Amino acid sequence: MAQWGTVFAKTVEQRSEGQSDFALDLIDLLQQKSKEFNDESKLSKFSIKVTAKGEDVELTNGYKTVAANSTSLPGTIFVRVWNNSTERAFEGTLHNTSDGFEPDGIPSECSDPSGLAEWMIHEIFEP
Numbered sequence: 001m002a003q004w005g006t007v008f009a010k011t012v013e014q015r016s017e018g019q020s021d022f023a024l025d026l027i028d029l030l031q032q033k034s035k036e037f038n039d040e041s042k043l044s045k046f047s048i049k050v051t052a053k054g055e056d057v058e059l060t061n062g063y064k065t066v067a068a069n070s071t072s073l074p075g076t077i078f079v080r081v082w083n084n085s086t087e088r089a090f091e092g093t094l095h096n097t098s099d100g101f102e103p104d105g106i107p108s109e110c111s112d113p114s115g116l117a118e119w120m121i122h123e124i125f126e127p
Contacts, residue, residue: 022070023077027052029113033048037121055071059121064125065124066080067079076095077096077101078093092105093106094111
């Protein structure tokens with residue numbers, strides 16, 4: 001049993017390697033892109049707000065929210081999109097593998113922080 005615990009700990013360590021960097025890069029990119037968007041669209045009724053909590057982040061325009069949760073489970077980043085006026089939501093994940101992050105339930109472009117940031121911004125403006 002002790003050997004199984006050691007193997008599991010090593011597997012989790014390998015899977016979570018790079019996850020923190022991915023999450024922090026995502027937060028930086030979302031903050032930069034939201035500032036650019038808000039500066040360019042000062043006359044628009046929409047603005048983007050980024051809320052970072054450690055390595056977790058939420059992006060909202062007041063109507064729709066996208067969250068990326070990196071701290072719940074080592075090796076996995078959970079992504080959730082929901083409309084603030086309804087309970088409907090959809091979820092996807094990014095699995096940290098030896099080949100990089102593999103999206104499940106979200107587009108393949110989301111496998112890097114830049115692609116995920118672009119997709120998250122796009123999603124909050126989708127009807």
